[in-house]
Amino acid sequence: MEARHVAALLNFAATLDSRVRRIMATNEQAAATIRAWAQALADIPAVAEAAGWDASRAVRRYYEQRNGDRSAQFRAIEPADLLAAWAPHLAELMNRHSDPLPSADPDNPAAWRAELLGTRAAVATGNSAPSTHRQLSSAPHPALEARLATIGSPIPPEARQMLIPFRRMKAQREAAVAAGQADPLSVPCPVDWCRAEKGKPCRYRRMTPDGVATSNARRQKVHPSRVDAARAALEGVAA
Structure with a gap:
């Protein structure tokens, strides 16, 4: 002052x-x-x-x-x-304040540091507003929204095909929806000893002769009764 x-x-x-x-x-x-x-x-x-x-x-x-x-x-x-x-x-x-990326050559440490300290000093003296570019915005960038509207997914089709071996259940669900069929994970599993929640995969369950569950494992496919339940739910909505 x-x-x-x-x-x-x-x-x-x-x-x-x-x-x-x-x-x-x-x-x-x-x-x-x-x-x-x-x-x-x-x-x-x-x-x-x-x-x-x-x-x-x-x-x-x-x-x-x-x-x-x-x-x-x-x-x-x-x-x-x-x-x-x-x-x-x-x-x-x-x-x-979040330090903006300096425009100086990163191979020039002195210039890089000087620019970084300069932006901080500008904020500290009130000559510049804090840089908050790293904060999450309230909505996607308009360019990203346009791209998503075009391809329908943030994952390009080519990448989606390459991921099929690593996400078989997801691929099956997407294929069923694309074909106009019901998503089997859109409903809980009706099998008594499975009872997978909505959106969760069905599971195997090992039982003792006394009927006590000892372990369970994720199934690559859903139980057929769950497919029937999802189909019935879809037809009920369509009706």
């Missing part, structure tokens, strides 16, 4: 607190006060729209909130109060 900014800020504070006017009663007192404030607040911006900061608003908040701070009832605002307001604001800015 420069001396001219401090002068304007003190003039604003004087409209809220007559004690500020008294410490700047003479030109000598005013000049000394402005110099001291400018030195103390050298690293704080007067106004930083990109950072959502305005020192005059911090001054106003100091007097609006002073009922919760009894010490403020007995003294005028000081540089320390602005420092105390800027510190959490700066911390919040830096917490939201």
Whole structure:
């Protein structure tokens, strides 16, 4: 904050607190006060729209909130109060900042580091808004939405064919739906000793002669009764 900014800020504070006017009663007192404030607040911006900061608003908040701070009832605002307001604001800015990828050659560590530190310094001084490009957006990019609308899936057809040996159950379900048949995993399995939930594969189950299950394993195919149940459900919806 420069001396001219401090002068304007003190003039604003004087409209809220007559004690500020008294410490700047003479030109000598005013000049000394402005110099001291400018030195103390050298690293704080007067106004930083990109950072959502305005020192005059911090001054106003100091007097609006002073009922919760009894010490403020007995003294005028000081540089320390602005420092105390800027510190959490700066911390919040830096917490939201994600370092953008520098455009410098990564084989030039000095240039890479200088650009990285430069972007951080710009945010820390309020000259630049935090870079939040790594945050998840609320919706896919329009170009991605158009692609998905065209191919119907984020997985290209060629890649889908290559994955069939590794996802046989998924491939069977997709083939059934493409052929207008029922997805067998769209309903729970009705087999008593399987009872796979909707969307879960059917399972083998090993039983002792006493009827106690000792182990189970995933089946590559669903139980036929489950296929019949899915078909009946699909026909019921179609009807």
